Amino acid sequence: MSSKSGSGRRYTAEFKRDAVELVLSTGRTPTEVARELGVSAEGLRGWVKQAKIDRGQGPTGALTSDEREELRRIRRELAEVRKANEILVKAAAFFAKEIVK
Structure with a gap:
């Protein structure tokens, strides 16, 4: 072993x-x-x-080991989606300001 x-x-x-x-x-x-x-x-x-x-x-x-791993994977994915969403919101705000100018 x-x-x-x-x-x-x-x-x-x-x-x-x-x-x-x-x-x-x-x-x-x-x-x-x-x-x-x-x-x-x-x-x-x-x-x-x-x-x-x-x-x-x-x-x-x-939770079984498989369920724990799935939960970890989903939490990581959620964090990535939240980060991407935050970037999109900031980009939308930036472009909205540019259009108004």
């Missing part, structure tokens, strides 16, 4: 999946598995929680 990808303590999806499987299949605690793998116990608990949500075992209304 390759742990880190980059210097910011980011782990590959494969590493996370394997770590979660260790917790779920062995019945060991996230703290035990995290210590063995050299990762944060709190981080591993989060990965396990998200994996359960993705499998339909989470609380009602919890």
Whole structure:
């Protein structure tokens, strides 16, 4: 299992999946598995929680990883649209002034 990808303590999806499987299949605690793998116990608990949500075992209304990614994408797109709209409003105001002159 390759742990880190980059210097910011980011782990590959494969590493996370394997770590979660260790917790779920062995019945060991996230703290035990995290210590063995050299990762944060709190981080591993989060990965396990998200994996359960993705499998339909989470609380009602919890967002799956796919839903979270879609939400991030839509928020980025909305920010771009708002920025473009702001530019268009300023351009319209500029050209309106030019026409009046």
